Amino acid sequence: MKKTLFAFSIITMFIISSLFSCKNKSEENQVIKPEIVIEEYQKTFDSTMVTSFFKNHPLFQQYEADVKKLYQKHNFHYVWFDKKGINEFANLLYDKTNNLEDEGVANNVPYKTKLDSIHNNLNGNSKPNIETELLHSSLYFFYVTNVYHGLDSEKSKEAEWYIPRKQQSYISYLDSLLSNPSLINKEDKNLFSQYFLLKKALKKYRKIEKQGGWNSITIDTAVTSYKIGDSATAIAQIRERLFISDDIKSDSKSAIYDKELSKGVLHYKLRRGYLSNSTISKELIRDLNIPISERIKTIMINMERCRWVSSDIPKSKELIAINIPSFQLSYFKNQEVVLRSKVVVGKTMNKTVIFSAPMKYIVFSPYWNIPASIKKNEILPGIAKNPNYLAEHNMEWNGNSIRQKPGPKNSLGLIKFLFPNSNDIYLHDTPSKGLFERETRAFSHGCIRVAKPKELAMEILKDNPEWTPEKIDSAMHKGKETWYTLKEKIPVYIGYFTAWVDNDGTINFYNDIYKRDELLANLLFKQ
Secondary structure: OHHHHHHHHHHHHHHHHHHHHOOOHHHHHHOOOOOOOOHHHHOEOOOHHHHHHHHHOHHHHHHHHHHHHHHHHOOOEOOOEEOOEEOHHHHHHHHHHOOHHHHOOOOOOOOHHHHHHHHOOHHHOOOOOHHHHHHHHHHHHHHHHHHHHOOOHHHHHHOOEOOOOOOOOHHHHHHHHHHOHHHHHOOOOOOOHHHHHHHHHHHHHHHHHHOOOOOOOOOOOOOOEEOOOOEOHHHHHHHHHHHHOOOOOOOOOOOEOOHHHHHHHHHHHHHHOOOOOOOEEHHHHHHHOOOHHHHHHHHHHHHHHHHOOOOOHHHOOEEEEEEOOOOEEEEEEOOEEEEEEEEEEEOHHHOOOEEEEEEEEEEEOOOEEOOHHHHHHHHHHHHHHOOOHHHHOOEEEEOOEEEEOOOOOOOOOOEEEEOOOOOOOOEEOOOOHHHHHOOOOEEEOOOEEEOOHHHHHHHHOOOOOOOOHHHHHHHHOOOOOEEEEEEEEEEEEEEOOOEEEOOOOOEEEOOOOOOHHHHHHHHHOOO
């Protein structure tokens, strides 16, 4: 019977191998093989050993169900051994887990001493061993969970992140890695591309930290600010600090604030989201004094957020993305930015929610239907004090609700963009244009005010000949609410990244306006 089964297995493997050999050579590396065709892999082990292993290795307990599914799929064959002993991918996985720091992961590897002993004595580990086998399977799930998946979805919700997360089969992925171990080093396989840009920035900042980081800049309490032409010890310290962080290309050691240093100050302010001027204030110096260890922690926090973003999202035909901390909207078509706009987001008491939804409608000359909370807390008290309150604010009763009539003074401005959601958040124009010139733009009740609403509408309707720029402008100023249903929905993603790397490698840090970094840090660095 055993010989029959073994013969059947060999025949099956031959057929599968033949089928795969017919594949186009260009597809070869993408094939996920259902079984590993190596003689030693035919060796099986007692399935009850899995349960026993996890009783003896409780630090890997959370991966027991995945490990059992893995071996059920492989009929309890060894997967981490070949004819020579421990296979190539087992060694690569061990090296990867020894360098989790590079992936922005703070967790310690369980049973590291045992794993070190195995890999330091490879000649003595040539024969399949059940503990070695299950240690590596558990190590694999530990690695992909921490590097690709990150915190589970319930934990990410604790960090106020409500964008749905893509489910991935790491068991199937292991098959492809065993066939082609080099796939684990390919950047575009499992993670959002921003992750890899942050990873490079992390490496750079860790190198700076090892070299001593940057020194604290002296704050002279008698000086309010520094301008070009001023001279002070602090100026030389600021010059050195900006040189270390690559905001200026050289350090002349000069204590005089010159034009060369002002370029570095402007560059630093740009990547911090600050107003563009050459003044060095006490607030800026305090910002420059933030330790590099804190910047490293911020990078790691945002690498974790990248793990929650599906790598498919940036590949959308159209995409509108809003980053709350940077107060910026980016509209993508075919992965290219076609419009950027400043935005105003919710104030601390009315945080803009992190979520996604498809945009379906554009509303020209909109009514503003006053939310119940604003009606109760602001409008009704206003009416009690002033009987003419509604008329003076261009408002009217609409049944038991109150709404503001269309017009240039409408709080939603002349246009809004709807992506129906339970949070009742949308994009809209505003008559308060001056707020877009502020450094910090958290003033709304939760919705997102757009600095370039007309340009956004024009870009959305660009391929619709019926909606010329003139017609859009006319509809916005018509004074009568008009709804337009988009022919194709546009995904809108509202995210929260306090560290973001541009394609040229420049890292931007934004203020944690809602203290969401603190929430996530408590989950990531609790141990």
